Amino acid sequence: xxxxxxxxxxxxxxxxxxxxxxxxxxxxxxxxxxxxxxxxxxxxxxxxxxxxxxxxxxxxxxxxxxxxxxxxxxxxxxxxxxxxxxxxxxxxxxxxxxxxxxxxxxxxxxxxxxxxxxxxxxxxxxxxxxxxxxxxxxxxxxxxxxxxxxxxxxxxxxxxxxxxxxxxxxxxxxxxxxxxxxxxxxxxxxxxxxxxxxxxxxxxxxxxxxxxxxx
Amino acid sequence: xxxxxxxxxxxxxxxxxxxxxxxxxxxxxxxxxxxxxxxxxxxxxxxxxxxxxxxxxxxxxxxxxxxxxxxxxxxxxxxxxxxxxxxxxxxxxxxxxxxxxxxxxxxxxxxxxxxxxxxxxxxxxxxxxxxxxxxxxxxxxxxxxxxxxxxxxxxxxxxxxxxxxxxxxxxxxxxxxxxxxxxxxxxxxxxxxxxxxxxxxxxxxxxxxxxxxxxxxxxxxxxxxxxxxxxxxxxxxxxxxxxxxxxxxxxxxxxxxxxxxxxxxxxxxxxxxxxxxxxxxxxxxxxxxxxxxxxxxxxxxxxxxxxxxxxxxxxxxxxxxxxxxxxxxxxxxxxxxxxxxxxxxxxxxxxxxxxxxxxxxxxxxxxxxxxxxxxxxxxxxxxxxxxxxxxxxxxxxxxxxxxxxxxxxxxxxxxxxxxxxxxxxxxxxxxxxxxxxx
Numbered sequence: 173x174x175x176x177x178x179x180x181x182x183x184x185x186x187x188x189x190x191x192x193x194x195x196x197x198x199x200x201x202x203x204x205x206x207x208x209x210x211x212x213x214x215x216x217x218x219x220x221x222x223x224x225x226x227x228x229x230x231x232x233x234x235x236x237x238x239x240x241x242x243x244x245x246x247x248x249x250x251x252x253x254x255x256x257x258x259x260x261x262x263x264x265x266x267x268x269x270x271x272x273x274x275x276x277x278x279x280x281x282x283x284x285x286x287x288x289x290x291x292x293x294x295x296x297x298x299x300x301x302x303x304x305x306x307x308x309x310x311x312x313x314x315x316x317x318x319x320x321x322x323x324x325x326x327x328x329x330x331x332x333x334x335x336x337x338x339x340x341x342x343x344x345x346x347x348x349x350x351x352x353x354x355x356x357x358x359x360x361x362x363x364x365x366x367x368x369x370x371x372x373x374x375x376x377x378x379x380x381x382x383x384x385x386x387x
Numbered sequence: 388x389x390x391x392x393x394x395x396x397x398x399x400x401x402x403x404x405x406x407x408x409x410x411x412x413x414x415x416x417x418x419x420x421x422x423x424x425x426x427x428x429x430x431x432x433x434x435x436x437x438x439x440x441x442x443x444x445x446x447x448x449x450x451x452x453x454x455x456x457x458x459x460x461x462x463x464x465x466x467x468x469x470x471x472x473x474x475x476x477x478x479x480x481x482x483x484x485x486x487x488x489x490x491x492x493x494x495x496x497x498x499x500x501x502x503x504x505x506x507x508x509x510x511x512x513x514x515x516x517x518x519x520x521x522x523x524x525x526x527x528x529x530x531x532x533x534x535x536x537x538x539x540x541x542x543x544x545x546x547x548x549x550x551x552x553x554x555x556x557x558x559x560x561x562x563x564x565x566x567x568x569x570x571x572x573x574x575x576x577x578x579x580x581x582x583x584x585x586x587x588x589x590x591x592x593x594x595x596x597x598x599x600x601x602x603x604x605x606x607x608x609x610x611x612x613x614x615x616x617x618x619x620x621x622x623x624x625x626x627x628x629x630x631x632x633x634x635x636x637x638x639x640x641x642x643x644x645x646x647x648x649x650x651x652x653x654x655x656x657x658x659x660x661x662x663x664x665x666x667x668x669x670x671x672x673x674x675x676x677x678x679x680x681x682x683x684x685x686x687x688x689x690x691x692x693x694x695x696x697x698x699x700x701x702x703x704x705x706x707x708x709x710x711x712x713x714x715x716x717x718x719x720x721x722x723x724x725x726x727x728x729x730x731x732x733x734x735x736x737x738x739x740x741x742x743x744x745x746x747x748x749x750x751x752x753x754x755x756x757x758x759x760x761x762x763x764x765x766x767x768x769x770x771x772x773x774x775x776x777x778x779x780x781x782x783x784x785x786x787x788x789x790x791x792x793x794x795x796x797x798x799x800x801x802x803x804x805x806x807x808x809x810x811x812x813x814x815x816x817x818x819x820x821x822x823x824x825x
Binding site for chain 1: 425429430474475476478483486488489490491550616617618667669672673674728729730731783812813814815816817818820821823824825
């Protein structure tokens with residue numbers, strides 16, 4: 173469990189995703205906050221943005237995890253404060269019910285940064301070890317629901333699509349054949365292809381979506 | 388060619404532009420990282436990693452060599468940052484360099500310990516033991532809590548790279564052994580050398596190729612679960628040499644010196660006429676690109692350590708390659724050919740990949756530590772002369788411009804900002820998806 177060991181790092185997909193969120197939220201003028209579905213997500217955000225408030229009170233395990241990382245205990249976004257940006261990390265299907273809260277806490281024109289699971293997410297180690305959300309809200313479904321609820325998609329990209337998977341498999345094949353130098357080159361091709369355009373019709377592990385809250 | 392003193396003055400001034408903004412939570416040297424394994428362009432906060440070895444060593448060398456007291460202050464400031472950034476468990480915050488932001492970096496925390504111990508020893512040498520103690524205490528705490536308690540493998544008699552996986556990475560183990568020697572010097576006891584240091588180096592020797600051929604002297608990159616990964620990095624071989632020399636000095640046993648000399652021979656064999664090294668040599672092939680530039684400081688340092696023992700090395704082209712890497716902004720670029728990492732085809736006339744333009748604190752420190760030892764003795768450094776950098780480059784076949792000033796780094800294409808880091812900030816302000824490239 174990631175909370176028990178501050179040295180543990182998530183896989184590459186989540187490193188990309190959390191770093192993207194950190195860049196977006198730290199560049200926000202005005203209040204920013206986050207809504208997480210698991211402790212895993214909370215700890216990873218806390219590592220990156222120790223002062224970031226959360227929308228909901230946090231469980232004691234997360235606060236203890238923060239202390240192990242040398243981060244002060246967390247707080248929640250005050251009262252009726254409207255945020256200029258919110259991050260929503262891998263909501264589960266059941267979390268769709270929180271959408272009115274998210275809309276209410278985000279100022280008109282504010283940005284919602286959504287990490288949403290794709291079809292390949294089930295192969296991620298974090299998912300297999302039950303650290304990331306079970307029964308995730310699929311990105312395509314979340315996007316449809318959010319746009320119907322007054323959000324507009326501003327930009328989107330996906331992580332670890334088919335091209336990256338293909339390069340990875342090719343590299344592993346090279347390694348099995350003892351062709352280490354080809355394996356390394358295929359590995360870098362995989363990394364070059366890691367960030368890919370988002371399409372709800374293509375397989376990917378995680379989508380990074382930016383949505384604007386319409387007035 | 389610029390005088391070494393001016394190069395060092397500019398490099399020191401550039402390093403100071405890479406510091407976190409005053410008042411920010413995590414003080415220290417930040418900035419993007421490019422590396423063979425992975426890039427870290429989004430997180431730009433202070434990395435308490437191996438950059439501190441070179442930065443502290445470089446400033447201490449300047450202090451001792453020029454006789455100017457002003458160079459002790461940044462060395463102590465760097466030491467203070469490590470002490471403040473130590474986590475409750477003994478690890479250092481954001482110490483994993485290209486993998487940041489995470490603690491527990493190897494060899495990074497051992498390298499930071501080495502910086503701290505060199506600082507403590509230097510202060511004790513001038514009679515300031517009270518100032519030295521906190522630095523040494525932080526290093527000892529890290530060495531004991533992390534490396535000895537979590538990474539030591541009593542069965543293998545060597546240090547693992549991860550607590551849960553039987554593994555050995557020679558260059559990392561050697562950096563750690565250097566730190567153990569420094570700790571022994573501080574403590575006045577040899578226990579850590581005999582119980583941990585020398586047995587670890589014996590394991591490293593098992594991974595060295597001594598058969599004639601193009602791998603003669605090469606030390607394999609790592610061993611995982613007993614399986615040797617047959618990739619041989621000349622640069623990482625250079626990082627093994629200081630510990631091997633320390634073992635020779637300590638024991639007087641010839642096999643340590645022979646191993647160090649063979650590692651340097653491997654490096655010399657693969658050095659090209661322009662003083663550059665291939666990135667990785669395999670049994671029958673090699674991946675040449677990217678070729679390191681700023682890290683060549685470690686290669687030259689290793690060669691200097693063996694010179695008194697009659698081990699020869701043709702260093703002039705390497706020094707020239709290193710110095711040619713300095714930009715008008717004072718930073719020394721990390722390497723060339725990052726854009727050739729996949730194709731392994733490189734045209735020196737073509738515009739460089741944008742990563743070829745990026746000076747990185749955790750690579751430039753290697754140049755700094757080496758070059759500081761080459762400034763004329765007993766002379767003050769000249770004032771720095773820094774100018775903005777504006778370099779045409781390419782990003783995934785697209786024309787772009789890399790810019791650096793004393794306050795920012797940015798990448799632009801067609802008038803659009805694709806990357807922007809305001810120096811001192813822990814995260815880049817803009818990282819376009821095409822620049823999100825770990």
